[in-house]
Structures are given as C-alpha cells and as structure tokens.
Amino acid sequence: xxxxxxxxxxxxxxxxxxxxxxxxxxxxxxxxxxxxxxxxxxxxxxxxxxxxxxxxxxxxxxxxxxxxxxxxxxxxxxxxxxxxxxxxxxxxxxxxxxxxxxxxxxxxxxxxxxxxxxxxxxxxxxxxxxxxxxxxxxxxxxxxxxxxxxxxxxxxxxxxxxxxxxxxxxxxxxxxxxxxxxxxxxxxxxxxxxxxxxxxxxxxxxxxxxxxxxxxxxxxxxxxxxxxxxxxxxxxxxxxxxxxxxxxxxxxxxxxxxxxxxxxxxxxxxxxxxxxxxxxxxxx
Amino acid sequence: xxxxxxxxxxxxxxxxxxxxxxxxxxxxxxxxxxxxxxxxxxxxxxxxxxxxxxxxxxxxxxxxxxxxxxxxxxxxxxxxxxxxxxxxxxxxxxxxxxxxxxxxxxxxxxxxxxxxxxxxxxxxxxxxxxxxxxxxxxxxxxxxxxxxxxxxxxxxxxxxxxxxxxxxxxxxxxxxxxxxxxxxxxxxxxxxxxxxxxxxxxxxxxxxxxxxxxxxxxxxxxxxxxxxxxxxxxxxxxxxxxxxxxxxxxxxxxxxxxxxxxxxxxxxxxxxxxxxxxxxxxxxxxxxxxxxxxxxxxxxxxxxxxxxxxxxxxxxxxxxxxxxxxxxxxxxxxxxxxxxxxxxxxxxxxxxxxxxxxxxxxxxxx
Numbered sequence: 001x002x003x004x005x006x007x008x009x010x011x012x013x014x015x016x017x018x019x020x021x022x023x024x025x026x027x028x029x030x031x032x033x034x035x036x037x038x039x040x041x042x043x044x045x046x047x048x049x050x051x052x053x054x055x056x057x058x059x060x061x062x063x064x065x066x067x068x069x070x071x072x073x074x075x076x077x078x079x080x081x082x083x084x085x086x087x088x089x090x091x092x093x094x095x096x097x098x099x100x101x102x103x104x105x106x107x108x109x110x111x112x113x114x115x116x117x118x119x120x121x122x123x124x125x126x127x128x129x130x131x132x133x134x135x136x137x138x139x140x141x142x143x144x145x146x147x148x149x150x151x152x153x154x155x156x157x158x159x160x161x162x163x164x165x166x167x168x169x170x171x172x173x174x175x176x177x178x179x180x181x182x183x184x185x186x187x188x189x190x191x192x193x194x195x196x197x198x199x200x201x202x203x204x205x206x207x208x209x210x211x212x213x214x215x216x217x218x219x220x221x222x223x224x225x226x227x228x229x230x231x232x233x234x235x236x237x238x239x240x241x242x243x244x245x246x247x248x249x250x251x252x253x254x255x256x257x258x259x260x261x262x263x264x265x266x267x268x269x270x271x272x273x274x275x276x277x278x279x280x281x282x283x284x
Numbered sequence: 285x286x287x288x289x290x291x292x293x294x295x296x297x298x299x300x301x302x303x304x305x306x307x308x309x310x311x312x313x314x315x316x317x318x319x320x321x322x323x324x325x326x327x328x329x330x331x332x333x334x335x336x337x338x339x340x341x342x343x344x345x346x347x348x349x350x351x352x353x354x355x356x357x358x359x360x361x362x363x364x365x366x367x368x369x370x371x372x373x374x375x376x377x378x379x380x381x382x383x384x385x386x387x388x389x390x391x392x393x394x395x396x397x398x399x400x401x402x403x404x405x406x407x408x409x410x411x412x413x414x415x416x417x418x419x420x421x422x423x424x425x426x427x428x429x430x431x432x433x434x435x436x437x438x439x440x441x442x443x444x445x446x447x448x449x450x451x452x453x454x455x456x457x458x459x460x461x462x463x464x465x466x467x468x469x470x471x472x473x474x475x476x477x478x479x480x481x482x483x484x485x486x487x488x489x490x491x492x493x494x495x496x497x498x499x500x501x502x503x504x505x506x507x508x509x510x511x512x513x514x515x516x517x518x519x520x521x522x523x524x525x526x527x528x529x530x531x532x533x534x535x536x537x538x539x540x541x542x543x544x545x546x547x548x549x550x551x552x553x554x555x556x557x558x559x560x561x562x563x564x565x566x567x568x569x570x571x572x573x574x575x576x577x578x579x580x581x582x583x584x585x586x587x588x589x590x591x592x593x594x595x596x597x598x599x600x601x602x603x604x605x606x607x608x609x610x611x612x613x614x615x616x617x618x619x620x621x622x623x624x625x626x627x628x629x630x631x632x633x634x635x636x637x638x639x640x641x642x643x644x645x646x647x648x649x650x
Contacts, residue, residue: 014368039469046608047616048615049615072622109621127613171624171630212469236630251623254626254629
C-alpha cells in the first residue's frame, strides 16, 4: 500500500455517498442492463472523463483490492495514469498493469484480451448510457420505450443500415440485449469486444457520471449483440498480425510511423501484447 | 523497430509544472492575493459562488486565482470541493422581504413605497475606458459614500403589492418540501423547485442566451422587471434541540421578480404571472435571465401552448444548463479515441471499397 492523502475519506467519497452508490449498484445487478438513476457527485476530474466509473470504483474499492486502470486498452494513456494516480492518492491501494493480478479493472473503450475471472470486477466508464439516445433524445420517451420493451426504433436503424450499405454500419457502442430483456449500451467499446461480454465470469459494472446512471451485467449473464438472421453479427478482423507480438486474434490500433503515412498495426491491449512478447523472448 | 508510446505519467507531471509557472506569470510582477481578488474582482467571485453553489468568498477567490481567472474552471474547483463537505442540515427559506437593501429598482412603477435605489450599478455609466485605472493610485481613496440611511423598514416586494389586488398569481407554496438535485438524480418532468435549483446553478451565458431568445419571439412572455433587489439576508437554521431557529450568518443575494402578462386560460383568470431569479452575491444579469427562463418553462402549469421554443423545453434546458457537466463532456473529446476511430477507419475503408466496386460495375455495364 502506498501513502494515502489525509484530509479526505478513503477513496475520496464520504461513506453516505458510497452507500447511495452501492444501493444503485445492487439494484443494477438485480435488473441486468437496466439503467438505475443515481445522484452523481462532482468529482475532482471533469464530467465526461470517467467520473461515473470513478464513483463506482470508489464505492466498491476496499483496502485489499488491486486496481488496474486502462484507457484504449493501455495502462499508460494519460487519463488512465491520472485515474490510477487518483486512487493511489486517495485510497492508497495497490495498483497493477497486469490483468490477471487486478481485482478491479476500470476501463474506457476496451475489454482486456485476457479472459476475466469470477473474482474480478470490470468497471466501465460510460459517456452516454442510453442506447436509444441518438434515435430519441428525450429521456421521458426512452424510459417508456424500455419499459414497454419497445426496441423497434433500434431494429429499424440497423435495418436501414443494411438497406443502405449492405451491412450494419455501427462499429463501436454496438447495442446488446442483456438477459433477453434490456437493450443496453456496452459503452463505446469496439464491437470486437462485444462477444467477451456474453457469459463473462466477472461482474461488469457501468457508471455514467454526467448522465447519472449506473447499470450492470452480473456474472454469466447472456449478452447478445443485436442482428438479423440473414445478417448475423460479426466482429472486425485485420488482414495482418500485430507487428510487435504477432497476435492474430486481438484488436489492433493503427499507428502512423512517418511523414509518408506508413502504417503499423499493434495490439491496443498493451499488457496482453507485452506478455506475449515476454513469452516469446523466453522461448528464444 | 517501433516502440509503442509510453510516458503518460511523465508528460502529465511536466505539463502541471508548466501550468503552475504560467499561472504565476512573470515573477517580476507582484503576486495577486486572494483578498485582492475578493475585493476588486468581486463580480467574478459572485459568479463563481453562484454557479459553484457554495457561498464562500475566500474559497471562490482562491478558485479564481488557481484557475487563472477562468470562471468555469473556478466553478468546477469549488464544486469538487463542495461535494466533500458534510451536509449538516437545511436552512430555513431566506426571507427576501426582510432584506437589507443595497439596490432596489422596479420598472413597473414610477414611485412605490420605499422608493427606487440604484446602488453600485454599471447602468447609466458611459462605457468609456477609464485610463486613470491603468496606474495604481497611491492616493488614499476619496471619501467613501456615506451609506445613505435607507428606510427603517424594508419596503414590501412589488409582487406583494400587486398580490393584494389579486392582479398577480399567488406565490408558490413556501412550506412544502423542496427537492435537492445534488442529492437525488434529476428526473423528468421536474417540479419548479428543482428547475429553479438547476437554473440557479446553471451557466450565466447559457441562460442569458435562452432568456434573450424569449424576448425575440421564441416563447415570448411579455416580461416586466417587477423588482430587482440586491442586499443582505439572514440565514436561519432551525435546531430541533433548541426548538427555535438561530441566525447563522448573512449572505448577499440578488433577487429578480419578473412580472409577465398573461391572457388567461381555461384554468386561470387573466392576471400577471411570475418568473423568478435568485443568485448569490450581485449577479443581476444571471438573475434576470433566470427569471425569463423560469417563466418560459412554466407553460404547462399555466395552460399555455408549447410552441417548440428551446426555452420552453425542460429537458433541453435543464440537461444542458450546467457548465461543469457541459465543459467536461465537450473537452473530453481531447482524450484518446484511438480505438473507436480505428473501428470507424475500417468501416470507411470498407464502404469506399464497396462504392468503388459499384462504380466499376456500372462502368462495365455501360
């Protein structure tokens, strides 16, 4: 454990606020995929920069937890560094960059490539929790649509994609149906990660601070990406392996390496990539 | 060999060191004190207190200093501090009828009990740069204005005078429970108490534009500035143990009561209606704009038509009034979006290939 900032409660939030958030989390777990309103607090980082995830993490974090924070799959991106630093400072907990070692993983835009285990919790930072928001901007309307299980709007949108482009033109924040009930936003993870959400052994918690919503997918819950029988859901694939570790089954980031626009494709999950490279080195 | 980018932690540290240097500016120039800010940039302090929802002049001054004068950043600092403060309880409603007035004007009556009192206003100044302020004056300030002794008793509110004849709708119930959107999530439709709380915390610029739009025909409400009063009010808290209320301090507030024409509807007789604005300190522009927007949002309870104007649209107004939320989400676009962008890149390439193929196919058919 590292030294903890004095003058603030453990993990920044006061205990009453944590209790309020835990209640919302419990309700969210009980109704998988349903967006539970909660009285989101101002955090010392801006709204839209992970305050929902930070509040969820603060509410579930204990002194013995080991925390990993990733952004775009990497531990070293600036905002991941900032959030990890925040919890080191306010909670003094141990942090790690290794997926297997973490008991709580807070993430933005990715699910780690390494499969998660039952004793782990994945906390997503969510900007717009409402999957129907861009089809219907009014909260009063979308709540009714969810209550009536009326997802016609979404199916029409996907159908129009197919009619126009021949395929579904949604590549991230691809809508899923949780436990055969609620259509849910997986946060803007690439659709590549959607299959990992299905029957995941770990608990998945989603926090949207600015929009004041928490939702959850309990362990081993069915998560189906929306599609049509004749247009089944597919994930992105690359026609080349990772330039660093040679993986052919991971999400690759495209890196521009010179002024001529040369490109390189490397794993977005930096921990996974490093592990594979270490293993290769041991073999050779 | 390509090495992936590392060093986020180092970059952050260096950036913050630079920020600290920039904040201080030229070390040859004397550092500004928070007391100077509180005394000489007091309207900036008032705005930060109002939108930060925390009445504390010294903390708001500190926030402004730390934020290099960026008022939204200062509001953010104050709000983030405010969330960590324990909530002891709720004060009684302040009584603005008992305000010690620094300013009080009404645009609806030429003369009225208690009279008009301009107070320290920019109104009627000519907006000419005063170059004498460029130099720090060494002379002691001229004799200060004698506080002209106002009326011994605070004059009644203009809306109360109108209320005696039933010409204006009655004020909202003052006794009922009041919501608190900092403790409970805001849900729609919202009652007026929560709407007013949201507007009071809302961004001055946003409310100014919305209030302005109501004057230009987007939900026109024919407003008159019934009364603007600025001054000190006592804050009282009721203690269960004592069985009575105790004054815990005094705060300066700006209160605006707009009086709006109303033709009457099926439910209500023709009478004047109210739009209400209240801020900490002296934030007259904000309070006036707030009152206009408050009135526009009341179309449903008054049985008026929804004409589709932005200022009438409760979800639109309340969901976007908070500048701390707004600035966070707009500025989050600075964060890396490599992964989503990569997904979009693949999609655009795929669509371009398809478009090209279709074009070739057409050409071949010709």
